[in-house]
Amino acid sequence: MEQGILELWASTGIANFTLGQVIMIAVGSLLIYLAIAKGFEPLLLIPIGFGGILANIPVAEIAGPEGLLGILYHSGIETGVFPLLIFMGVGAMTDFGPLLARPSLMILGAAAQFGIFSTLFGAIAMNLIPGMEFTMADAAAIAIIGGADGPTAIYVASRLAPDLLGAIAVAAYSYMALVPIIQPPIMKLLTTEEERKTQMTQLRQVSKLEKIIFPLALLLVTLLLLPSAAPLVGMLCFGNLLKESGVVDRLSNTAQNELINIVTIFLGLAVGSKLAADKFLSLETIGILLLGMVAFSIGTAAGLLMGKLMYRLTGGAVNPLIGAAGVSAVPMAARVANKMGLQANPQNFLLMHAMGPNVAGVIGSAVAAGVLLAIVG
Amino acid sequence: MEQGILELWASTGIANFTLGQVIMIAVGSLLIYLAIAKGFEPLLLIPIGFGGILANIPVAEIAGPEGLLGILYHSGIETGVFPLLIFMGVGAMTDFGPLLARPSLMILGAAAQFGIFSTLFGAIAMNLIPGMEFTMADAAAIAIIGGADGPTAIYVASRLAPDLLGAIAVAAYSYMALVPIIQPPIMKLLTTEEERKTQMTQLRQVSKLEKIIFPLALLLVTLLLLPSAAPLVGMLCFGNLLKESGVVDRLSNTAQNELINIVTIFLGLAVGSKLAADKFLSLETIGILLLGMVAFSIGTAAGLLMGKLMYRLTGGAVNPLIGAAGVSAVPMAARVANKMGLQANPQNFLLMHAMGPNVAGVIGSAVAAGVLLAIVG
Amino acid sequence: MEQGILELWASTGIANFTLGQVIMIAVGSLLIYLAIAKGFEPLLLIPIGFGGILANIPVAEIAGPEGLLGILYHSGIETGVFPLLIFMGVGAMTDFGPLLARPSLMILGAAAQFGIFSTLFGAIAMNLIPGMEFTMADAAAIAIIGGADGPTAIYVASRLAPDLLGAIAVAAYSYMALVPIIQPPIMKLLTTEEERKTQMTQLRQVSKLEKIIFPLALLLVTLLLLPSAAPLVGMLCFGNLLKESGVVDRLSNTAQNELINIVTIFLGLAVGSKLAADKFLSLETIGILLLGMVAFSIGTAAGLLMGKLMYRLTGGAVNPLIGAAGVSAVPMAARVANKMGLQANPQNFLLMHAMGPNVAGVIGSAVAAGVLLAIVG
Amino acid sequence: MNIDQLLLQSLQLLGLGMGSVFIILSLLIVIIQVISKLVPEAAAAPAPSTTPAPASSQHIAAIQAAIHQYRRNHQIKS
Amino acid sequence: MNIDQLLLQSLQLLGLGMGSVFIILSLLIVIIQVISKLVPEAAAAPAPSTTPAPASSQHIAAIQAAIHQYRRNHQIKS
Amino acid sequence: MNIDQLLLQSLQLLGLGMGSVFIILSLLIVIIQVISKLVPEAAAAPAPSTTPAPASSQHIAAIQAAIHQYRRNHQIKS
């Protein structure tokens, strides 16, 4: 009996915890708290945070190769299947109409990718700090946080730097949730009251046929110029075609509801498995969090500056605020632009105008991911 | 920098395309066009066509063993899991009521399988043409196109001739979509105006209990006489039992909605992965397309002739048109029979009468598949 | 031609059946009959029964490593993924409110686990009968039937005694369905009319915040004291948190509907694959069925006796009948307690009061499973 | 195997296959007829309307709109 | 291991197991009581009807019919 | 590779990457404009209200309640 009690005691968590695991369980709980109490991207951060707690339970090995989280990670993230299916669902939810109505605004979604590539430079520069050691692949995976697009970040990180995936995913979703706090000061700093007041003319009606052709055209450009972006862009286009074709509503509805929900649960738990203490609690994670913040800020600034340029070139037809939506973080960044516009001018509804650069930012980040995968991968 | 540009250029699609890939991307686009603009089986042909495009993108290797389509093919088609789950969903959607109300019409669904077995003979005969080389397994996989039943064709082809799967699936779904064009001339040729005018007496009411017992009886006959057809027939019966039992509506609804939708997306993309240029662009594919058309026509004719025989034997109680529905292609062929009946006589509603032979055709093809798998496999 | 007929005949079921297979197909049919005609847990017993039939079809090898059922078993049960996902769905469906409103009733859910551990002793004692050979792992897997909780039983059996899984799952679900027949005589035997008449005061309102904190607190206790129960308890808590957080209704709805439905279909079929004749038709199966019945009865009795103790200690504030609900078998056992209460006193609505011990029984069994896995596993 | 043998084999398969299909489906006809005899007729009669009264198309439109709106309000953000 | 040892071990497991179950569930009782003390009572009061007014059974029938009809109109063909 | 080389490479990537992004997205602008020219204008006009009239919030509440109730009646038991 005594022996049994000792055996049972030896298998308790109390007898086996490491400090790192305790800290990571606190981190997981913090993510869940932020998700529920503060509304930080709860669809992702609750599963990620809970997965992080499960992954740090001693003895149970839930994130090990034979545990549930390990199996989900191995079959869904390592293979790239989960982020690609999420991207298909995102495609089925996305309305490219505003972008098609005024395609020139796509350039704002291009400019905001400067956040990615300057962060790449920053990550390498961090190697000058003793103790930091980022390879080029690590740097590329970190930089993609600047794309403000969860599945793209997870897809790239799973290919280039799986060990950093946990920190990268947490940073990406946290900063996407923080967009309403990060962006406004930068927007105020870089634009004048006059510029922010700018109203934009109503968008033209886009025909059904244009919406059907667009995903195919986007795929065509990608496969001609940057096939390494084809898995991401391809699934986005596929999902969008399911929606816009209008003849397979069954599939479109499933892609944007049940299927994406199931995959979101699995992906979140699997990403959480990478919050294991030994990988997450390192100097690198602090670097990643810092760099991610910088990436978001630079991307926002770059989008705004391009917006100001368009404002000048078009003689005031474009409100520079919508440039900030070019980082993507759909639809949060577009809502922030709308809110700032309303603050400056209560008649100034920018939401639909900001949706164009917003979805262009998704395409832009996928293109950036393709470049990084082609050259660094 | 120059080196980087060269590296990036070397990774573009333009620098890597083969002619075959370009042609296959055009083929994929054509399938999507036909699906959207002409309504050709869009639930399958959009995913298959899109999968075909993705599979032919150079560099990206999306259909390779580590690409999304390759993974889907490996885990879902190679194993037979996807077509069997589709068949379960089809079972949960199928109402065997009309068949149970007048079981003698089952014989029409048997006769139409002549399309399968005569095409088998035709495929072997094609070996007389120089350049054609079909093994017996190839011939059997091609012949099953005549079953006019997508999942059955994919299941058999994946077991007997995986290399021909792309062409076989495309042919099967294309011809199913073309049923309203293929069948009417044959129907007019083989039946007289008098025969087509024949009205049929209303079907008796079938009790709930009969509908519950039928899938179990069908399974029993299959496992006694043809166990090689048991996976296909078994899943069809399982889905149907979920529906008819009336006590597991949750499961039945999921099987015929979310689950079949998810699997349809995956199956379509995975089948598309077999549209890779090196396999698809061959003389064999032309042979398959020709043989598939022949199979559909002969199956239709055989069903009609059996219909004419029943018309005679029953003293005009059976309209021969419903024999054409025996090829399955549910519910398209039954609708065609209905339409032809209405053309001859505006009071002649054959739809429910044609549904019996129509679902009998599904069973008939599954039985035919079992014979082919037992002897050729 | 003759040769072909012989070959085909040699592949029929008739030519290949063993007596065991015939018996097992009858057993599978019986399970389906009980599920449909008698309402025995149809959501599980229809798939299990049908899977059992499919698994015993000769030649087809559907339960073999390359057959559908074999693949489902290998990927979903052997790994533990299916029962854990079911448990997540159960968590998303469970309202811990009644338990939180009167936590002391949790002790009833603890007492009822005596059914598990006394059966463990009984299973080992059965080795005294010649021909019976249960290892400690077998005994533990059998004992968990007394937990009256399907996914827990399947999870533990898949880890400790996969060969007995079929019989254990069938026993667990059958007895859960039989709770309205097994429990009432024991309840009448052990309680007086006076006790059964006892009305209980209305439950206090539980706040949303308490409901959010509870799953996290439950997970905390588990990971501190019994991490081997963490996979089961963790997924239960995760599902419950999805529901109670109120910010991820999309995920919660999917977890408790489409996802659990899909997994239920797969799990049932996969469990059915373990009804293969050579494993199931043995003396051990009879032992398992007997022991399972004993486990249910002892668990019920232990819950009732603890209920009687609480009745005395609280001066009649607790109706002992709700102790029987401590075995779990949610929500059947709670309904039985309610019905017995109404028989004694038409004003006596015990349902909500019995739900507390009922869900406590789920937690209790998961804890018991953790102890068994930690020491025996 | 040369072409003649293959042709012969496929001819055999034609016979065997059509034979099997006709035998199995004919057997099913008999079985269905037997079942319909054995199943009490009474059960058959009162099973006309299994679905509730068909909803008006307006109602369906309203529900679809509601579901649509509900879904839009619960969208996942990228 | 012979039968006596196994019986002894299972007896030990009975003690250990029931002990663990009672300790853990008792600890949960304490924790729930602590939580209910700490959580502000105010929050508890105004949470009576979380679900909207229960729809009439007629309404539900109509909706089910609509959903049924909707699904039939969107069936996958084999 | 030492840090200088890495910095140089990342600078190159910055150029290449932003170049690629601008080229590809600019090309898309052109393509979209071409498409909008080629697609018949007529088709564009009459596509205003794709969704049916928005259901009243009361209606939605009723439907949600109905769905809720429906689901509760069809729960899986553990």
Ligand code: NA
């Ligand atoms: Na972006």
Ligand code: NA
């Ligand atoms: Na057919």
Ligand code: NA
């Ligand atoms: Na229990």
